[in-house]
Amino acid sequence: MCLGVISWALFSSFDIGIKTINDFSLRNVDGKYISLKDNEKAKGYIVIFTCNHCPFAKLYPSRINKLQETYAPLGVPVIAINSMDSMLYDEECFKFMQQKSKENNFNFPYLQDASQEVAKDFGAVNTPQAFVIWRDGNRWVIKYKGAIDDNGESPELAKNFIAMAVNDLLANKPVSRPTTESFGCKIFYRK
Amino acid sequence: MNKLQILILVGLSLTATQSKAQYNKLRIPDTMSGKTFNLVLKDTFTQFKTGQTTITAGVNSNFWGPTLIFNQGDTVHMNILNKLNDSTTVHWHGFHLPAVMDGGPHQVIPPNTVWRPYWKVQNDAATYWYHPHLHEMTQEQMTKGLGGLIIVRDAVESALALPRTYGVDDIPVVLTSRRYTASNQFVFKNSAYGDYMFTNGTTNAEFTIPKQVVRLRILDAEMERSYNLGFSDNRTFYIISSGGGLFDKPIAVTRLPIHVGERYEILVDCSNDAVGTTFDLNSFNSGQSQSFPGGEPGTGGEFGSLLNNKTFTTLHFTVGSATAKPITTIPTALRTNTYLTAADATVSRTINITNGNPGSGIPFDLDNKPFNLTTINHIVTTGTTEKWTVKNNNVFGHCFHIHDVQFKLVSRSTGAIGAYESGWKDNFFISRNESVSFVARFVDYADETHPFMYHCHFANHEDGGMMGQFVVTGTNGLNKALNQPFLFSVYPNPAKNNLKIELGQNIEAYYVTINNVVGKTVMMLPQPEIGQPIDISNLSSGTYFLQVMDKHTKSVSTQKFIKE
Numbered sequence: 030m031c032l033g034v035i036s037w038a039l040f041s042s043f044d045i046g047i048k049t050i051n052d053f054s055l056r057n058v059d060g061k062y063i064s065l066k067d068n069e070k071a072k073g074y075i076v077i078f079t080c081n082h083c084p085f086a087k088l089y090p091s092r093i094n095k096l097q098e099t100y101a102p103l104g105v106p107v108i109a110i111n112s113m114d115s116m117l118y119d120e121e122c123f124k125f126m127q128q129k130s131k132e133n134n135f136n137f138p139y140l141q142d143a144s145q146e147v148a149k150d151f152g153a154v155n156t157p158q159a160f161v162i163w164r165d166g167n168r169w170v171i172k173y174k175g176a177i178d179d180n181g182e183s184p185e186l187a188k189n190f191i192a193m194a195v196n197d198l199l200a201n202k203p204v205s206r207p208t209t210e211s212f213g214c215k216i217f218y219r220k
Numbered sequence: 221m222n223k224l225q226i227l228i229l230v231g232l233s234l235t236a237t238q239s240k241a242q243y244n245k246l247r248i249p250d251t252m253s254g255k256t257f258n259l260v261l262k263d264t265f266t267q268f269k270t271g272q273t274t275i276t277a278g279v280n281s282n283f284w285g286p287t288l289i290f291n292q293g294d295t296v297h298m299n300i301l302n303k304l305n306d307s308t309t310v311h312w313h314g315f316h317l318p319a320v321m322d323g324g325p326h327q328v329i330p331p332n333t334v335w336r337p338y339w340k341v342q343n344d345a346a347t348y349w350y351h352p353h354l355h356e357m358t359q360e361q362m363t364k365g366l367g368g369l370i371i372v373r374d375a376v377e378s379a380l381a382l383p384r385t386y387g388v389d390d391i392p393v394v395l396t397s398r399r400y401t402a403s404n405q406f407v408f409k410n411s412a413y414g415d416y417m418f419t420n421g422t423t424n425a426e427f428t429i430p431k432q433v434v435r436l437r438i439l440d441a442e443m444e445r446s447y448n449l450g451f452s453d454n455r456t457f458y459i460i461s462s463g464g465g466l467f468d469k470p471i472a473v474t475r476l477p478i479h480v481g482e483r484y485e486i487l488v489d490c491s492n493d494a495v496g497t498t499f500d501l502n503s504f505n506s507g508q509s510q511s512f513p514g515g516e517p518g519t520g521g522e523f524g525s526l527l528n529n530k531t532f533t534t535l536h537f538t539v540g541s542a543t544a545k546p547i548t549t550i551p552t553a554l555r556t557n558t559y560l561t562a563a564d565a566t567v568s569r570t571i572n573i574t575n576g577n578p579g580s581g582i583p584f585d586l587d588n589k590p591f592n593l594t595t596i597n598h599i600v601t602t603g604t605t606e607k608w609t610v611k612n613n614n615v616f617g618h619c620f621h622i623h624d625v626q627f628k629l630v631s632r633s634t635g636a637i638g639a640y641e642s643g644w645k646d647n648f649f650i651s652r653n654e655s656v657s658f659v660a661r662f663v664d665y666a667d668e669t670h671p672f673m674y675h676c677h678f679a680n681h682e683d684g685g686m687m688g689q690f691v692v693t694g695t696n697g698l699n700k701a702l703n704q705p706f707l708f709s710v711y712p713n714p715a716k717n718n719l720k721i722e723l724g725q726n727i728e729a730y731y732v733t734i735n736n737v738v739g740k741t742v743m744m745l746p747q748p749e750i751g752q753p754i755d756i757s758n759l760s761s762g763t764y765f766l767q768v769m770d771k772h773t774k775s776v777s778t779q780k781f782i783k784e
Contacts, residue, residue: 083305084264085275116738117331119760179403181265182273210403212275214263214305 048171050162053147055110055140056123058130063108063138065162065169072104073163073198075191077177078153079139080113081129082120083214086157088181090133096191097137105161105195107137112148112216113156145218155213161194161204172198175209243426243536246419248387249281249368253289255296259310261366262303268423272404277304277364283421285350285368287392290341292374297338302329307354308361312370313481314348314463314626314646315339319670319691320731320746322623325355325593326670327746334758335744342664343626344465344644345377347392347437347483355591355687359443359679363408365421367441369394376555377466383435383487383547391427391434393501394420395478395534396441397527412444412680413514413525419535426536432546433489435460436501440478443679445505445514445527446619446649447534450475451488452500458550461485464626464644466555471639475504479513479619479649481677484640491548493539501535503527511617511652513678557643560659562630565607569598571674571688573614573650576681583684584614584676590685591675598690602666609657612650618681620656621647623672624692627660647677666694669730669774704775710766714782718753721768730771737763747771759783 052065065074075096079086097107113121123141130139142148151160151171161173173194180187194204259279266276266283279285290296300310307330311323320327321337329335348370352361369392383389397414399407419425440447451457451474458470463483470487478484493499506529508515518524576584583590589597600606607630610620626644629637633655641648650656668691675687708723723729729750734743742759760783767778 084262116740119332119740176403180272182267186271210401210405212403212405217306 048152049165049168050150050171052169053142053150055142055147057138057140058123058127058135063140068106070104071106071164073161073172073195074169075100075105075107075195076151076160076162077107077109077157078112078148078151078155078160078216079109079157080111080118080121080214081125082113082118083156085181085213089157089177090135092177092184092187092189094134094136096189099192100195103195103199105199109135109137109139110142110147111139112142112145112153114145114217114219115143117217145216148216149218153216155211155215157213158211159191161191161198163198172204173207174211176211179209241424243424244422246391246425246427246535247422249284249392249420250286251289251386252286255294256299257288257296258299258301259285260301260303261308261310263305263364266365269400269404274400274404274406275364276406277361277366279366279368283365284394285366287369287371287386288350290370290372292341292343292345292372295338295340298336300329300335300337302331302333302335304331304361306357306361307331308357308366309353310335310350311353311623312348312350313621314343314346314370314483316342316624316626316664318665318747319624319667319672322670322672323350324353324623324671324673325687327744328354329744330741333741333744336748337746341372343372345372345374346461346463346465346644347371347439347485348463349439349441349483351441353673355593356683358683360408362441362679363398363406363443367394369437369439371437380551380554381547381549382460382551383433385543388543389430389432389434389547391429391436392420393436393438393535394441395438395447395503397445397525399525408443410522412523412678413528414442414445415520415526417527417532417534424536425534426538428540429488429490429537430540430546431490431493431495431542432548433487433491433550435485435487437483437485438478439483440480442480444480446477446479446512447503447514448475448477448505448508448512449534450502450504452502452533455488455499457489458487459484459640460487460551460554462641462643463646465557467643468555468557469553470550473640476640477649479647479677480679481619481621481647482645487550489550490537490539491542491546495539495541498536498538500533500537502531502533504531506530509651513617513619559642559644560605560628560630560661562607562657562659564605564661565659567600567604567606569606569608571608571610571620573610573612573618573676573686575614576686577615584616584618584681584686585684586675586686586688589688591682591687591689595689596671596691597688600662600690600692602692602694603663605659605661607657607659609655610650611655613653615652617649617651618676618686619647619649619678620674621677622660622674624665625660625662627658629656629658631655631657662692666692668693704770704773706770706775706777708768708777708779710779710781714784715756716784717755717757719756719766719781720753721748721750721766723750723768726772727768728771729768730774731769733767734759735765735767756783
């Protein structure tokens with residue numbers, strides 16, 4: 030029994046480390062503020078860093094909608110966060126976030142991380158980049174970090190890494206693929 | 221059947237399989253002509269392999285950019301819009317122009333900003349190119365695909381009986397290679413050489429070459445690899461131009477080494493080839509000297525690749541019918557050049573290639589000084605002819621490039637200078653334990669503030685700091701900026717499509733920028749012609765600040781205007 034516990038801890042820390050993230054309070058496109066603690070029933074969250082102008086991120090809205098449809102009822106809702114510097118990119122302003130959410134029929138919150146603090150906490154480097162965080166007592170632990178799937182242009186051929194990770198977690202199994210290469214538009218952090 | 225007959229049969233069937241190799245039609249970039257050129261640099265993606273799409277960047281396209289055609293004597297106006305996720309620069313490689321228009325590391329264009337350089341094309345007819353030059357980001361941005369060719373036409377070249385039908389008998393051949401990650405993304409860190417050949421952004425490229433004399437404009441657009449070019453049947457071909465212009469007459473060769481940043485134009489005569497036959501433009505990169513970039517023996521890692529130290533095909537040709545008005549002979553004479561000689565130089569300088577020793581942790585640099593944006597390494601007096609000697613007592617060969625001028629190589633410590641590099645150039649390769657001298661004349665465009673660059677053109681080396689800068693000045697020193705505010709006006713105000721600036725006496729606009737209310741620069745106008753209207757039709761409505769820097773004092777003044 031003891032050995033089993035130790036090896037389980039070793040296995041998950043070997044993969045991506047025990048990285049916890051802090052809760053936050055960010056403004057959604059409907060003007061309301063959202064925190065992780067708001068949804069007491071959530072087992073975890075799918076957090077996707079995306080933005081308005083990145084051509085690669087623009088391939089994903091309908092796939093993100095689908096993830097919300099599938100996993101919110103199972104207790105793992107989706108949250109999208111825009112951490113791009115809106116001074117550097119006019120199109121990343123809040124007004125355009127609202128426009129994009131409406132045009133793409135987002136069924137998930139699209140939050141503005143204007144200070145880029147949340148992105149820094151997660152260690153997000155580009156858009157789109159996906160994280161799956163899981164509730165562990167009163168902490169949130171990153172269980173998956175990387176790309177949404179393995180095919181930007183052909184969703185029908187894509188293997189969805191988020192789905193794989195969430196399915197593992199819902200079945201109380203360790204995540205078989207906790208990290209994948211993510212790429213897209215770099216998130217430039219203000220100094 | 222006996223064993224020998226079986227072996228022959230197997231051999232034949234293997235050959236048959238090879239000849240059915242899949243080729244892709246060589247992409248020929250679009251051309252742009254005239255005097256005004258609108259280029260949009262954008263981040264995008266391209267399907268190069270099955271599975272995940274590859275993130276790329278292109279100019280008016282998803283990879284690489286259009287071939288610009290300039291006429292000598294024209295003043296060309298560029299409208300460069302940066303739609304990349306990152307800042308960038310666009311360097312006009314090989315061109316003589318004001319330093320502030322050069323597009324080197326100082327002319328940073330932020331995302332969503334327009335840059336409008338313009339200059340009189342003084343360069344002679346040859347093939348040049350444009351590419352990013354943002355410090356520490358050059359390898360990444362070039363690898364993603366940014367760049368394009370520039371063809372300059374002049375009266376001398378136009379009078380010659382040379383192939384000139386672009387895409388038909390006058391073909392751009394841009395050589396580079398790429399390595400992929402497991403997710404099909406280009407590798408641009410800790411990797412000098414690609415694994416797969418890309419010719420004009422096409423893999424396994426094939427071209428139907430008409431049965432006549434054809435011109436190939438070849439550019440080595442690699443990060444580091446050199447190509448030792450020749451044809452698969454070792455046929456003779458004729459070099460007619462190096463980076464800065466035509467030779468006096470064509471040079472007959474069977475091999476041509478080309479290094480990063482260099483351009484050569486060659487003529488290949490297919491008049492005697494039967495239609496339907498094939499031959500290849502190969503790179504004979506095996507058994508090269510120890511400092512030949514791409515000759516290292518590894519098949520992977522930072523200094524190896526699947527294309528290292530071997531012979532590989534860069535372009536497959538299938539001979540097609542001749543065109544209606546073919547060129548059928550190689551000209552005997554091209555141009556009368558008056559080259560500079562060592563005796564013409566009144567000033568000599570030495571540049572030493574230093575550091576970069578494996579295990580030292582110190583990247584390659586020049587004269588033991590890593591590149592610093594605020595250090596002027598050399599001050600050149602306008603109108604001077606100088607001899608520069610580059611000395612390489614270093615572990616590897618390098619490809620030296622200087623901005624602003626075309627030079628003449630006057631000596632190599634290792635022996636004679638090959639005929640193919642005896643014309644006007646702006647790049648040369650320097651091997652280990654070699655000294656190379658060139659002579660160049662530095663004229664026009666005196667500017668004590670904005671420098672030109674000289675550097676190793678291996679993208680990873682220049683990003684690492686193997687670069688220096690020089691100013692060409694009217695005076696033998698740097699003026700100090702005086703803070704003398706001055707008045708000027710912009711009209712009409714509010715304005716909808718065009719804006720004009722009126723300056724007081726003694727004020728000459730050195731630089732004009734237009735910034736939005738949050739202080740972000742939206743337009744960069746180096747040395748604009750004050751009488752000419754500024755096109756602001758693409759700005760969104762709102763309040764802007766137009767800032768003028770005076771040339772003489774470098775003082776800055778600002779006026780607010782409203783765009784309707």
